[in-house]
Amino acid sequence: MSAYLMNTYKRLPVAFVRGEGAWVWDESGKRYLDALAGIAVNGLGHAHPRLVAAIADQAAKIIHTSNIYRVLEQEQLGEKLAQLSGMDNAFFNCSGAEANESAIKLARLYGHQRGIELPTIVVMDRSWHGRTIATLSATGNRKAQAGFEPLLGGFARVPFDDLDAVNRVAENNANVVAVLVEPVQGEGGIQIPEQRYLAHLRELCDRKEWLLMLDEVQSGMGRTGKWFAYQHTRVQPDVLTLAKGLANGMPIGACIARGAAAQVFGPGNHGTTFGGGALICRTALTTLAIIEDEGLRERAQTLGERMLAAFRQELSGIDGVREIRGFGLMFGIELDRPCNELVKSALEAGLLINVTYDNIVRLLPPLIISDEQADAIVSILSPLIRDFIKR
Numbered sequence: 001m002s003a004y005l006m007n008t009y010k011r012l013p014v015a016f017v018r019g020e021g022a023w024v025w026d027e028s029g030k031r032y033l034d035a036l037a038g039i040a041v042n043g044l045g046h047a048h049p050r051l052v053a054a055i056a057d058q059a060a061k062i063i064h065t066s067n068i069y070r071v072l073e074q075e076q077l078g079e080k081l082a083q084l085s086g087m088d089n090a091f092f093n094c095s096g097a098e099a100n101e102s103a104i105k106l107a108r109l110y111g112h113q114r115g116i117e118l119p120t121i122v123v124m125d126r127s128w129h130g131r132t133i134a135t136l137s138a139t140g141n142r143k144a145q146a147g148f149e150p151l152l153g154g155f156a157r158v159p160f161d162d163l164d165a166v167n168r169v170a171e172n173n174a175n176v177v178a179v180l181v182e183p184v185q186g187e188g189g190i191q192i193p194e195q196r197y198l199a200h201l202r203e204l205c206d207r208k209e210w211l212l213m214l215d216e217v218q219s220g221m222g223r224t225g226k227w228f229a230y231q232h233t234r235v236q237p238d239v240l241t242l243a244k245g246l247a248n249g250m251p252i253g254a255c256i257a258r259g260a261a262a263q264v265f266g267p268g269n270h271g272t273t274f275g276g277g278a279l280i281c282r283t284a285l286t287t288l289a290i291i292e293d294e295g296l297r298e299r300a301q302t303l304g305e306r307m308l309a310a311f312r313q314e315l316s317g318i319d320g321v322r323e324i325r326g327f328g329l330m331f332g333i334e335l336d337r338p339c340n341e342l343v344k345s346a347l348e349a350g351l352l353i354n355v356t357y358d359n360i361v362r363l364l365p366p367l368i369i370s371d372e373q374a375d376a377i378v379s380i381l382s383p384l385i386r387d388f389i390k391r
């Protein structure tokens, strides 16, 4: 541990120095199977040769200019994402929090343009939108918020997957301009709403002229078997935010809008120094091309079903295992007790996993894993969970 770094992370005592596909190696040469992908970032795994070549090529041409000039790679990425998402235009920055920050600013400006002086955004319990003051205020996690008061106003919080609660806000609060929601809650423990949830929110937003803003920072980029999780439904959002898997580890965020929402910002309303640079956008474009050319959405779907079935076979019915949830390559195995120590025992066994909300084992493996690697994740982790519960 370094005394020269602020103490913001309780880090595991391991550093990875090299990776290849779903494998990473630590300083001592020990190999690990990566079932977390840098928290849904490295969808293509590590050191994908085509991505490495594109990054090297672009770095040798031009890395960054400024958004005061045209950036051709940014224009191409905006167009490509519009095609894939059915949206109209994009603003690029450098992280998920910034993408959501952009969405929050967009919704507020949209409200003011419609004469609403104190625009309010409906947000959810257990949600995660980032750690800037605005996104932390939107986030439904008291632990993360504690100590950073005063938080920002302008948010109305309701339980996730509870339409009655949103309807009550609609009846009582004339300042609402938007709903911000994850189609699948990631940090909240892979919480999957009932099937018609998004469609109902869409109907309500249409009726009230609210913006439906979907945070797909974690669930986007092919992870659930479609480019975006909402594409499993017939719902189209007004605003979509992306980040994690979009450039496979290069810092990027995107706030993507459609219809009226796409016309809200004008010159001078919003900006960024680094966002949308040539190198990052070329990396994202190449990431999208690889996901497409290697059929990785289909793989995410097939492997997701295979792993979910295998986990259910290994773990369901066991006392202490409350629920096993999966949506493509997002898995949450909820236990009845805190299980953070499983991260360490998995690490010892050569497997990278995560625990969220203290009692939910979360897996977000890269989309490029092989059948054998997928099976290995299940066969390494399941006995660890069984042994942990027995102790």
Ligand SMILES: *Cc1c(COP(=O)(O)O)cnc(C)c1O
Pocket (backbone or CB within 6 Å): 094, 095, 096, 097, 098, 100, 128, 129, 130, 131, 182, 186, 187, 215, 216, 217, 218, 219, 243, 244
């Ligand atoms: C990780 C995450 C964020 C925050 O992204 P950062 O890049 O860490 O700022 C926002 N929303 C969701 C759904 C996330 O999973």
